Amino acid sequence: MASKETPAGMKGDGSAGQLGRRLRSWRTGRGMTLAAVSQKTGVASSSLSKIENEQVSVSYHTLKRICDGLDIPIEEIINPDHKKFAPGRRSITRAADGSEFGCPQYIYRAHATDMSKKEMIPLEMTVLARKPEDFDDWNKHEGEEFVYVLSGVVDMYTEFYAPTRLVAGESLYFDSAMGHMFISVSEEDARILSICYDPRAHMQDDILDFFRAGRLNVQPLADESV
Known part of the structure; x- marks a missing residue:
């Protein structure tokens, strides 16, 4: 399949630009190269560079793959102000939030x-x-x-x-x-x-990629009434 790319720039706290900057900040803060991150996550260095430099948008699946490969809670990138685990916790997302x-x-x-x-x-x-x-x-x-x-x-x-x-x-x-x-x-x-x-959300150990890319083999659409 041909790769498709779109400009970054989604609105909100999880905007593509902010996601890329947070990923770059996390990587450089730990002295990791793009090649090292690529080896751990299975995401190509060129793709990581484009994400970090706001040249392409990032899917949830790719973002989760990066975070899991680096053992980072995805909330660390989507919302750095997230709460850590605590008994009796709860979360409300208002209509204007998210x-x-x-x-x-x-x-x-x-x-x-x-x-x-x-x-x-x-x-x-x-x-x-x-x-x-x-x-x-x-x-x-x-x-x-x-x-x-x-x-x-x-x-x-x-x-x-x-x-x-x-x-x-x-x-x-x-x-x-x-x-x-x-x-x-x-x-x-x-x-x-x-x-x-996510059965491994609570784990701290190194884990394999949560989302794994696989070869497409799509079956034709069957006729169904709706």
Whole structure:
């Protein structure tokens, strides 16, 4: 698949420019080269450089891959003012709040970014992708994921099943280690709520990449009534 890049500049605390600057600050503060970060995360040095210099936007999957490879809580980059773990904690995300960032396929609004090491990662997503070819690789990550369609219509493609169409008010719960992607098929860009379960959120040890790129092998869309 051809790689697609878009200018950085999403609004909010998690804007692409701020994410890139925070990643660079973390790396240089520890005396790490781009090559060293690339070796730990599996993300190419050229891609890391473009992210740090605000030349391209970064997807949630790539950001999580970088953070997990470096053993950084993702909240450290999305929201440096996040709270550490404490009993009885809670998080409220108001309508005007949330950290936004995006990539060519999705725009993300991350909720509850003021807490780190939580085992669920809630994301409000606008699905920009319109065809499987808009993706370079499958999205994959350990654990489970719940997706609820807020508006519009999406087709969900996976490695092991025929594509499934979901309309507003419908949901799907699945093994997120299986390659997956979402595509808008309604006139407007669909909006979905994605809640990912991260089984290693509380771990401090070095861990493998949370999101792993895999070879695309998309099945044709089956006829389904909606």
